[in-house]
Amino acid sequence: MSGHPAPYYKATGREIEIFMAAAAQRLPVLLKGPTGTGKSRFLEFMAHQLDRRLITIVCHEETSAVDLIGRYLIQGAETIWQDGPLTTAVKTGAIVYLDEIAEARPDTLVAIHSLTDHRRELFLDRKNESIRAHENFLLTASFNPGYQKSFKELKPSTRQRFISIEFRYPDKDVETEILHAETGLPKEQANRLVRLAAQIRMRPELGLPETVSTRLLVATAALVVKGLPPRLAAQHGMILPLTDDDDTIAALTDMAALYL
Ligand SMILES: Nc1ncnc2c1ncn2[C@@H]1O[C@H](COP(=O)(O)OP(=O)(O)OP(=O)(O)O)[C@@H](O)[C@H]1O
Ligand SMILES: [Mg+2]
Incomplete structure (x- = not known):
């Protein structure tokens, strides 16, 4: 919101322009991409740019239409209606973010159609x-197509109600800049972490359910800034969060030793 400083967000493509056009046309927007690639940060940034409140609803299997829309509560002898977060956003013209929309039950999502x-x-x-929705109301959602475990898909009838913006791991230069901006780690050191991550991402044979994200790189850089040796930081910030398999840990540790 105005008054607060803008959240730091480094564009990796034309996503800002696309989002602005979609918002102007009141088109719902789906952010697709793996964990830790900046989807939430992007929305915080866009909400600030548009001077609108951002209301995030984390969807899960138990999420029901009532959780989104609202319910009657008994208070003493009275029943009073309480708006759910979606209703609040619709009335006040906020940006709603259905985080992990595919986790919600399909019948819940029909309520938003x-x-x-x-x-x-x-x-x-x-x-x-x-x-009726306030003119500034905007619906957004995130979807991680890569989850191997859950195989959750979005129904086409829901999916085709959104325009889509894809989030990927950024180019090396951009990612180096993000690490530097987020943690203050000098660019030369940040770049080594980024190059290591790029190598790990190119190795599907490691069998990782999801590979190293920008989020993990930022965490690792933050540990280095606090004085941990880079290899130790990478062990705890990048490698152990990715896998519990001893052979994979050993392979990743060897790779880290080459770069750090
Ligand atoms: N383009 C970017 N600009 C600035 N920071 C970024 C960017 N991409 C990633 N980050 C960093 O990565 C962290 C994780 O990003 P974020 O929480 O937005 O990921 P996400 O895509 O929403 O992940 P999830 O799907 O797990 O919710 C941020 O806190 C930030 O430090
Ligand atoms: Mg997120």
Whole structure:
């Protein structure tokens, strides 16, 4: 929000321009990409740019339409209606972020469909009432297509209601700059961590369910800044968070020794 400093976000492509155009046309936006690639940070940045509040809803299997929309609460002798976070956003013109949208049950997501087209309406079934979205309301969501474990997919009827922006691991120069900006680690040292990460990412035979993210690199850089030797920092900031398999740990440790 205005008054607060802008969150640091380094663009890796044309995502800012695309998001701005989508927001101007009130098109829902899906951010696709692996963990730790800047999706949440990007939205914090965009919310600040647009001077709108960001309301994040982390979706999981138990997330129900009631959690999004609202419920009646009993208070003493009275029942009072309490808006859910989606309803609040619809009324006040906030940006809603359905984080990990694929985790939510499909029937929950059907509740948002009427918000995503020309109607821009939310139906509060328990109140039998429809509310029109504020002109600044914007629906966004994230989806990690890479999760090997859950195989959760989005229904095409939900998915095709969003335009998509893809997040990938950034180029080496950009990622070096992010590490430097986030932690203050000198660029030369940051670049070694980035080159190590690039090598790990090129090795699918390591069998990692998901490879090293910018988030882990930032954490490793932060440990180095606090005085830990780079190899030790990489062990605890990059390698152990990726795997529990001893052979893989050994292979990654050898790779780290080459770069750090
Ligand atoms: N483009 C970027 N600009 C600035 N910081 C970035 C960028 N990409 C990644 N980061 C750093 O990586 C960290 C993780 O990013 P973020 O939390 O946005 O990831 P995410 O894609 O939302 O991950 P998840 O899917 O796990 O929620 C941030 O806290 C930030 O330090
Ligand atoms: Mg996130």
